[in-house]
Amino acid sequence: RIGKFDSKIINPKLAKIIIKWIVKEDFWILRYKFNLIYRGSIDGINHEIFKNKCKGQMESLVLIKVKHTNQIFGGYSSIGFNSIGDNVPSLNGFNNSKYYYSSDNFIFSFKNDKDTQNMKISRV
Numbered sequence: 602r603i604g605k606f607d608s609k610i611i612n613p614k615l616a617k618i619i620i621k622w623i624v625k626e627d628f629w630i631l632r633y634k635f636n637l638i639y640r641g642s643i644d645g646i647n648h649e650i651f652k653n654k655c656k657g658q659m660e661s662l663v664l665i666k667v668k669h670t671n672q673i674f675g676g677y678s679s680i681g682f683n684s685i686g687d688n689v690p691s692l693n694g695f696n697n698s699k700y701y702y703s704s705d706n707f708i709f710s711f712k713n714d715k716d717t718q719n720m721k722i723s724r725v
Contacts, residue, residue: 607637610664610673612714619662622707622722623677635662655682671713676725679705 606613620633638661639654655661661681665674680703709722 606635608635608664609640609642610666610714611711614717615673615711615714618717618720619675619677619709622709623660623662623705652682658682673711673714674709676708677706679703 606616608616611619616635624633638658639651644650644654659681660677660679662677663675666672667674704724707722707724709720711717712719
């Protein structure tokens with residue numbers, strides 16, 4: 602059983618699967634906590650609002666449900682939306698481009714919120 606969980610997209614069973622992908626140790630699964638920062642149905646579907654609400658957040662999980670379907674997509678980043686620093690060299694001539702490395706990041710998809718057999722995960 603996981604702690605307090607507020608999602609209109611995934612159920613606690615899928616949340617536990619995602620937590621296992623994040624922490625990789627059963628001991629910490631019961632202690633994992635989600636904090637809802639942004640919900641498109643409440644905050645509006647707007648990239649500026651998303652950026653303002655998520656700016657500075659570490660260890661971020663994004664969940665997306667495709668409208669009129671049951672498909673669920675998402676991603677996890679251990680470095681989240683936090684600005685790590687301003688002294689990052691530019692790449693390919695784009696002065697504001699910042700790239701960070703983390704081997705813990707992943708993207709995933711579920712066919713629906715009940716099907717745990719056909720899920721896909723890719724470490725990025």
